[in-house]
Amino acid sequence: MTQQGISEQRVDPLARGVWGVVATPFTDAGEIDEASLARLVQFYESVGAAGLTVLGVFGEAAALTAAERMQVLGVVAEHSRLPIVAGITSLATAPAISEIENAQATVGDRLQAVMVQANSGSSAVVIEHLRRIHAATGAAVVLQDYPKSSGISISTDSLIAVVEASPFVSAVKAEAPPTAVAIARITASVEVSVFGGLGGQGLLDELAAGSAGAMTGFSFPEALVSCVSAWLAGDAEAARAELVPYLPLINFEQQPGIALALRKELFRRRGLFTSAAVRAPAVKFPNELDEIAADHLVELDAQEVR
């Protein structure tokens, strides 16, 4: 350990594969639905997810109280043995540290890393943010670049500079399109895992660019797992064949403005969630898409891909 309490040596890269971004199920009354949450994480484990990312943007962490966040983490830890990455909502250092301490108190060494958003376009600001977070908590960090959620744009060069200066960063989640370009450049520069997200829309390109897999919450994670496994086994053809039948649904589910509601509705139709309820101001599932959602499921059944 150096003077700053930060080891000079880079931590191990986060495990390759598919990290399930865990949606937080609610009852129709709006309370956390622990049974549905347990089903979801068990399902992720059963299909071969590498780990679970909890309390991310699509986990509606920003709509949960601190107590509810701990409740969610507790249920997740109890019902699966997968490693956990906890998403951190705050862009500021002190409340981010507080969130991490709560996560550590809840799941202990099950916490593989915390996912922290790039909170500035200036690499110096992000480096200091991460340095203080790590010094206070010792946590490994997944650095998330997700301008659509954070409102922050950072160049790929600056992102690389942050990773280079932060040996405790074990992964980058690259969600600023064009993601394949960013992934190619980051993986050419530093030894970290880089994951794509965005529902898997660009997964094949991201793998080709050098990504370590996907970290996303698509309602058929088994398809992502099959695709990434085939890719990691060296079979690009098979990877493509596994993913392509699901792309119509991936694109459907990833529609801006209603993606969360679609995903939850699909989990409901799959029997994993009891309700598709979201917390306001998130938008509800629009009835106009009722049949189209049904058609997608019928199609996947018909192709025996399900």
Place this chain on the structure above:
Amino acid sequence: MTQQGISEQRVDPLARGVWGVVATPFTDAGEIDEASLARLVQFYESVGAAGLTVLGVFGEAAALTAAERMQVLGVVAEHSRLPIVAGITSLATAPAISEIENAQATVGDRLQAVMVQANSGSSAVVIEHLRRIHAATGAAVVLQDYPKSSGISISTDSLIAVVEASPFVSAVKAEAPPTAVAIARITASVEVSVFGGLGGQGLLDELAAGSAGAMTGFSFPEALVSCVSAWLAGDAEAARAELVPYLPLINFEQQPGIALALRKELFRRRGLFTSAAVRAPAVKFPNELDEIAADHLVELDAQEVR
């Protein structure tokens, strides 16, 4: 004709099918490449496009001089017999009318309609804008809702109000996600054709929601044509089968920030364009994607879908 010179009766809806959004090819020196443009529109005609949309956002109309816009329209009209929709760049009435007059002077009755962007969130403002445009030019109008390009957000209710008040509107181009919701609501309310765009990413859903087809510039328009034709013939299964193998490339091509460059590069690799040059400030094709683009083409060949 009423006092305002506007007929009370709605014009015929724009023809169903795939309208090719024509990219404007440039030489490496940045001049309009007429030979490539001729090849492109002949190709669109050969694959069964319903018509051509020229001078849209992806036609880089905003980077062309008035003379160049007429040059492009002239080449398009000369080398295909397809009906033409001319995109109008300006959001203000007077210069929009001027653009339309130039288009009419160039291609005459080949001009099926002009595509005008919703220029306000207020239906009253858009209605007056279109009324004055139609009164001055007599042109039928395709109303485009493309907030990412125009910076204007308009509700679906307001969009419907505009169409209802404007009998000379023959189509709506719905590019504000979630597009399938908008398409379902518009087609349930008024008798116009509604087209999706966005590269075809949501084409199957949009057709299911009642769209008249696609109006977009994906580099393999034959796939969109096959899909839409199958759909219009009542065969949803076939429609899906035609589109799905192309979805990886559709998603690749539609990446925010570089979509235009990718599309042009793919046209170049297909032998339709001599150069993939774009006009600044549009972004060039990133070298990091060189192999990934090649892989997409190899894949399509391998599957004999090409």
Place this chain on the structure above:
Amino acid sequence: MTQQGISEQRVDPLARGVWGVVATPFTDAGEIDEASLARLVQFYESVGAAGLTVLGVFGEAAALTAAERMQVLGVVAEHSRLPIVAGITSLATAPAISEIENAQATVGDRLQAVMVQANSGSSAVVIEHLRRIHAATGAAVVLQDYPKSSGISISTDSLIAVVEASPFVSAVKAEAPPTAVAIARITASVEVSVFGGLGGQGLLDELAAGSAGAMTGFSFPEALVSCVSAWLAGDAEAARAELVPYLPLINFEQQPGIALALRKELFRRRGLFTSAAVRAPAVKFPNELDEIAADHLVELDAQEVR
């Protein structure tokens, strides 16, 4: 109280005058500086502020932990007798309620109201959000329309609909320009106090439009108090005369991107704060403005307005 726990009768409008938006002072090491905070709130009381708005956007509430927010409220309550409005950071209902409960636990009936941001462009969503907040906490609400901070745009009509449906709303803070238009329309429709903010840049216009005063954190609150007091006493000339000499500094301080740093630096130079430190990712005071800031203070001294 009705079944929903919501009285049908509107609460008293929030007191007219100047509500000081309390900046949270930090030490150079980044910790909450209680002594400076105590000085600031005592100063607000000494100059005749009507009340204190704590934990707002410019109170850097988003950069404070839950414990620190309570610490700030506690210091404020201890060192002044003014009524307190507590700003609520979260846009979602459950964590907003949690914040309010913490505030109530800390300052009890010193809490005059909580300031909640419009969290949707849909009045129905905001109404439900406020209804649940009030049902859970009983708190009176100041509804804040501040799109630059919240990212949410809501029409004035929708804002009025929210207030009409929510009798426990005692004030609106109107910070979506043009504010004078919104203030005129709201005050013509419902019996609530409406306050302008934005550093006081439009204070005279807002008063003329019917505002109840200012709720903002300008570094010379005594100028705002003198202005509003004169206005409420019916002397528009005097109100203008009190404010005008401060407008150069108001405009200086309100500059986008660095307004918080400027305000804190001016408090430091006035001897109220020990340090001008802000918490990242907020931007620091730029050295280039060192002399200009000094000039503003010299000017105000020279004019004996200080």
Place this chain on the structure above:
Amino acid sequence: MTQQGISEQRVDPLARGVWGVVATPFTDAGEIDEASLARLVQFYESVGAAGLTVLGVFGEAAALTAAERMQVLGVVAEHSRLPIVAGITSLATAPAISEIENAQATVGDRLQAVMVQANSGSSAVVIEHLRRIHAATGAAVVLQDYPKSSGISISTDSLIAVVEASPFVSAVKAEAPPTAVAIARITASVEVSVFGGLGGQGLLDELAAGSAGAMTGFSFPEALVSCVSAWLAGDAEAARAELVPYLPLINFEQQPGIALALRKELFRRRGLFTSAAVRAPAVKFPNELDEIAADHLVELDAQEVR
């Protein structure tokens, strides 16, 4: 002249003082009102403006046809002897060159410079854009950094790099807040005039930071002229005294969303314009502000500053 047709030597900086940003008056029917335009430019000349900036954002250039732009320039040139800067609307090179050629054909050597917007955050892209513009037209360039209008953000460092590489740049118009910081940094680095805009809200700070004056369209330009003249004569006190009484109106007029309508209405009330008409989608003067606008004028009269 070098090989590229660009002299290595920097052109003379644009003259210090106040450049009037000329609003384009319309009749109630929406046509260009030449008589009002003539009155306005004569007024600018009579109050001592250093020059006229025509066809800028607030000249509604984007709502004028090419023919109308030339008409406006022609009227301006005919009715004043002041040097002219012509605003260029397009962000792309070819149509920008076309606009410049039209301006040159209309006003010849009365054209002191053309005002071109930074069209990318990349200095290399802007440099090439300006290089090609200058090579094609020989025009001197005022580089405008106005992200609110262009949608483009460029760092001050990149802006300086552009000016250093472009000796034909005679001025920068700095309208990305905080402007005083940018002005201080640019004037410390390169020998160009730097002007503030934004209605004059930060004029005193901008002069203190080293600006060459103001380039804006505030409805009482004589106040800006008096202020800048006093400043350039070395009398900071007088500069302040000249500006301060107008700051309430400056802030009123500069309100986002309706600034253009306010400015035109004030010109109408001053007798310079016959109508306050704007071209859609610009927003009309809101009736709610009728009396407030009147009060501002009464105030200025009462203080004998008018």
